[in-house]
Amino acid sequence: MTQTAQNISVGTKTIQVSEIFGPTIQGEGALIGKPTVFVRTGGCDYRCSWCDSLYAVLPEHKAEWHAMDTRQIFAEVERLSGHAPLLVTLSGGNPAIQPLEGLIDLGHEHGYTFAIETQGSVAQPWFAKLDYLTLSPKPPSSKQVTRWERLDRSILYATNARHTHEIQINLKIVIFDEDDYAYARYVAERYPAIPMYLQAGNHTPPQQAEEIDVSGILQRMDWLIQRTIADRWYGATVLPQLHTLLWGNKRGV
Amino acid sequence: MTQTAQNISVGTKTIQVSEIFGPTIQGEGALIGKPTVFVRTGGCDYRCSWCDSLYAVLPEHKAEWHAMDTRQIFAEVERLSGHAPLLVTLSGGNPAIQPLEGLIDLGHEHGYTFAIETQGSVAQPWFAKLDYLTLSPKPPSSKQVTRWERLDRSILYATNARHTHEIQINLKIVIFDEDDYAYARYVAERYPAIPMYLQAGNHTPPQQAEEIDVSGILQRMDWLIQRTIADRWYGATVLPQLHTLLWGNKRGV
């Protein structure tokens, strides 16, 4: 395939998009507080028991998704950001099952930077093109099974990128209970060089949109802080989901 | 002065300490969510209208402060952290008016790292020894006057450190209103290379300890996010004070 033919093929590959929104701030993890536009893709290989974005996961919502190509997505990102470069966050569902390499290339040409949030169940060589890779393997309470060799490979692909540019890799684990906490400790031991972010789980069902249980969320976060510190796990970072505190489970903010 | 004499003099210099507490998490700014022990010094050259730690500022509280030397402070930090190295945050009052160089040296010998939070009104050559320097110049609502040449010099001292080790410098500005926001924009233009953290001000009087106005704080943060994004100021990071949300204005957490 010639270079031109390849470019056209990247440009016309179809990406399932659940929603594109922002700019807003990133509400969690290593980039907390940073202005960003979210591109939320549709479809996921997981079914976490407490998933808060089933509308971007379940096939029965597919009719609400949009099949878009790279150029259409980037045009929307540019429109929302007023053509001023910013951080684009690829989330889902699992964005790693979509052909997003072309979007990253096109955005980079215009000065945009890219972060992805994925559970690490599908490793893609193009992770090497990202500016930030957040891997959020799912703890026991999710009822999903971690395939460690795929998480290893996700990290390997991103680590390779360090030959060409700076890429920040981090781990983020949502914690509901003691089993989840033990899982997070295991993950941190497995990947000691990668910064670890702990996040208190949100028990409030997403159906209840505005009626978020703020004090309950803060109480669980308090527990997680005390738990981490009692263990002298000083290398971890403990953060809430700011968007949940600010806007509940509302979509598009 | 011989090396030994100098060490003794550092060890016996008196530091005014309001409180030493933790480990807890850093509630704001660039190190948000990181476990840390706080060393809060007593005394300040400012009198911000909305100061939330007057007990560490006003001379009438001096009887509650402890005159401690470097070794005594570090012994308490080690006790609280269970002798496991972590981040020590030097705050106040204005910690820059205290002789803290010896504490930083001693802690470094034992693997501890050091962050300082200061308004930048007193520049110290020993800023070069820090791992993190947070400068929080005070906006118009504080009723204090910024002496820019001192802020410049604070940054210069810390920048010099880059010859010997990695030091992260950042700016943090508390914002209550439009004038404060305009001030923050000016500061960002003056120091374009330094990461800027914006923080919504806490109107709840510290006297009311537990009765913190969480929804009011979140509303002001929402305003600040919308304001920043409407301006396309995508380089800023907008964060709350987590400790205020979690624990109100309670001390020692």
Ligand code: SF4
């Ligand atoms: S991996 Fe994420 S999007 Fe997929 S089901 Fe789990 S929480 Fe939902």
Ligand code: SF4
């Ligand atoms: S500089 Fe800080 S400690 Fe000093 S008066 Fe202002 S807010 Fe209070």
